[in-house]
Amino acid sequence: MTTNQDPYFGEDVKKFKACYKVHFGVEPYLSSMQCHQLQELVLSSPDFFETLDDVLQKMKNIGEFKGKDGNSYKPSVSFLLKDKNYSDLRNGVYDNRAAPTDNELTIEVGKMTEQERIEWLNSL
Secondary structure, three states, X not given: OOOOOOHHHOHHHHHHHHHHHHHHXXXXXXXXXXXXXXXXXXXXXXXXXXHHHHHHHHXXXXXXXXXXXXXXXXXXXXXXXXXXXXXXXXOOOOOOOEOOOHHXXXXXXXXXXXXXXXXXXXXX
16 A cells, blocks of 8 residues: 655555565665656556566566667666556567577578678678
8 A cells, every 4th residue: 555655665665676576586776766656656557566477577588678779678677667668568568579589580690691681780
């Protein structure tokens, strides 16, 4: 339950940190602003703690994902605590956006023509 006290010391933050630690092995540092973002997420998503395990597991499984800009990103606590990102993770938007593994990348590069390989290498 959320109270008017500083959210940095609130029960929601403690529960979040404990759940995160189960999945990632470390307790995350949360800034005061992130604690407020967490509080807003909890208030806007009544089932936040019921869905948190699944969302953290998805985040862990992704490891890295390819952004729309083509760059690879690792989901972080800051990323997770943005309302839209939490919702997107929860709803499976990132399920198929994991960055390719080295093996997958090798297979894809192997399918390229020589010209495509040269263009691809020049784009890196």
